[in-house]
Each structure stands twice: as C-alpha cells, then as structure tokens.
Amino acid sequence: EVQLVESGGGLVQPGGSLRLSCAASGFVFNTYWMSWVRQAPGKGLEWVANIKRDGSEKNYVDSVKGRFTISRDNARNSLYLQMNSLKAEDAAVYYCARGLAAPDSWGLGTLVTVSS
Amino acid sequence: QSVLTQPPSVSAAPGQKVTISCSGSSSNIGNKYVSWYQQFPGTAPKLLIYDNNKRPSGIPDRFSGSKSGTSATLDITGLQTGDEADYYCGTWDTSLSAGVFGGGTKLTVL
Numbered sequence: 556e557v558q559l560v561e562s563g564g565g566l567v568q569p570g571g572s573l574r575l576s577c578a579a580s581g582f583v584f585n586t587y588w589m590s591w592v593r594q595a596p597g598k599g600l601e602w603v604a605n606i607k608r609d610g611s612e613k614n615y616v617d618s619v620k621g622r623f624t625i626s627r628d629n630a631r632n633s634l635y636l637q638m639n640s641l642k643a644e645d646a647a648v649y650y651c652a653r654g655l656a657a658p659d660s661w662g663l664g665t666l667v668t669v670s671s
Numbered sequence: 672q673s674v675l676t677q678p679p680s681v682s683a684a685p686g687q688k689v690t691i692s693c694s695g696s697s698s699n700i701g702n703k704y705v706s707w708y709q710q711f712p713g714t715a716p717k718l719l720i721y722d723n724n725k726r727p728s729g730i731p732d733r734f735s736g737s738k739s740g741t742s743a744t745l746d747i748t749g750l751q752t753g754d755e756a757d758y759y760c761g762t763w764d765t766s767l768s769a770g771v772f773g774g775g776t777k778l779t780v781l
Contacts, residue, residue, distance in 0.1 A: 590770065599673065600708075600716065600759050602770030614768050650715060656763035656770030657706035659727070661715040 557581040557660040559651045564665030571641050575665060577634040577651030585609070585629040588655040591636045593647035594664075601647070604636065605655055619645075641669045674699060675760055677773035684781050687750050691776045693743040693760035699771055700762055705743040707736055708759045710775075716759065720745060752780050 563575040575591070590605040604615045604625040613625050624637040634651055646669045652658030676694040683689040693705065705723050708716035718727050720736035723743065735746045743760055760773040 592770070592772075599757075599775040600710075600761070600772040602761070602772060605770065616769050617767075657704070657721070657761035659706075659718050659721060661717075663715055 557653065559653065559660060559662035561649065561651045561662045561665035564649065564667045566668045566670065567641055568671050569641060569643060569669055571669075572637070572639045573641065573667060575636040575638065575649055575651075575667075577662060579632045579634065579651075579653075582653070582660075584627075584632040587653050589625075589627060589634045590652045590654060590656065590658055591625060591634075592650045592652050592658065592661075593645075593667075594650070595644070595647040598647075602656060603649070606634070638667070641667075643669050645669050673774040674764060674767070674771040675762070675773035677758075677760060677776045679774070680777045680779065682779040682781055683750055685750050685752060688746060688748045689750060689778060691745040691747075691758050691760075691778070693745070693773050695741050695743075695762070695771075697741060698766035699741075699764040700738065700743055701741040702765065703762045705736065705738055705760055705762045707734075707743075707745045708761065710757045710759065719758075747778070750780050754778060755780050 558580045560578045591603040606625045622640045626635045648664040650664045651662040653660040707720040710716040723738040724736045733748045758776045764771045
C-alpha cells in the first residue's frame with residue numbers, strides 16, 4: 556500500500572522559512588516523479604513543484620520560483636520542500652503526491668500557517 | 672484564475688446523471704492526459720480517473736471520463752448522496768512546464 560506522510564508544517568512569520576518532509580513507503584520511490592500540491596483554506600488545488608526520479612529535473616509554479624526548493628533523498632525514500640521568504644498567500648495545506656503533475660497518490664497533508 | 676476551467680457547482684437528484692466539464696487549451700488538455708479527483712471536506716484528494724478515461728482499482732464504473740480536443744468531461748451516473756464532494760481535473764501544461772488543476776466543482780445531490 557502506498558503511504559505518503561508529510562511533516563514539518565506549522566506557524567511561521569512572513570519572511571520566514573520552513574522545511575517540509577514527506578516519508579514514502581509501499582512503492583519503489585526512485586522510479587517515480589514526485590510533486591507537492593497545496594490548497595489554501597477554502598480554495599482549490601494548486602500544483603507547486605515536482606522533481607524527477609533522480610532529482611535531475613525540477614519544475615515550479617511561477618509564484619514560488621526563487622523561494623521554494625524541492626529535493627529528494629532516494630536512499631531515505633523522502634521528499635522535501637524548502638520554503639523561504641514565506642508570504643501570507645503561501646498559507647495552505649501542503650500535500651506530498653506521487654506523480655509528475657496529476658498525481659495518483661496523496662498524503663494527508665501538513666498545514667502551513669503564515670502569520671505575524 | 673485557474674488554467675483549466677470548471678463550473679463552480681453542479682447539482683442533480685439521486686439516481687440521476689451529472690456531467691462536469693473541464694476546459695483547457697492545446698498546451699494542456701489538448702495533448703496531455705487528464706486526471707480527475709474527488710475531495711471531501713478536510714480530506715486529501717482521491718484519484719477517480721487517470722489517462723482521460725481509466726479508473727483505478729476500486730473506483731465504481733458509475734464514474735467515467737472522456738476527452739475531446741481541449742476539453743475533458745467527468746460523468747457520474749446513479750448519483751448517491753455520498754457523491755457530494757468537490758471534483759477537480761488536472762494535467763500537465765507544456766507551455767508553463769507546470770502542473771495545472773481546474774478550480775474545482777462542488778457537486779450537490781439534491
């Protein structure tokens with residue numbers, strides 16, 4: 556059974572940083588693209604970033620380019636999202652998801668709150 | 672403003688059929704596979720349809736998907752009150768080099 560478990564969310568001040576982690580199990584992690592998708596309170600889904608199987612290719616939505624960095628550790632079956640210069644509009648539930656763009660498996664999400 | 676356009680809401684009576692549309696362009700739906708998701712409040716999205724019209728194991732055949740040109744459609748037949756949820760379409764956009772989702776459609780089963 557595919558399991559994706561996010562962690563690292565919390566309350567951060569505007570301009571601050573946060574690192575999200577995702578522990579994957581139940582599948583061969585290094586054979587899949589992985590993505591982060593977020594959902595602001597009461598809003599729809601927004602794809603944030605993805606990373607190729609070996610980490611050699613990364614893509615980002617325009618609104619986070621230069622601020623967020625996606626990475627992975629295939630030896631640890633883990634996915635990460637380093638979020639810097641956080642803004643109020645980055646507040647959302649962040650989902651770790653398996654797949655390049657339209658994922659087939661999702662974690663339960665971790666909540667990021669950006670507020671002073 | 673979402674790259675993919677969905678109606679904000681649809682409604683139908685139990686037992687009836689509902690269709691949810693997803694409109695895009697040649698850089699996304701026009702040449703990429705479309706997936707559909709179901710999301711209940713406070714829970715993670717669940718994959719309903721992938722590759723335009725395929726159902727993952729465990730998804731009832733009451734749910735079906737199709738694609739024509741730059742638009743995709745999710746059909747739900749034999750509506751049940753338990754189908755009340757938000758539904759999203761998603762795909763890859765080659766011009767943006769980014770994943771894109773529709774704005775979501777809230778289904779009400781009257």
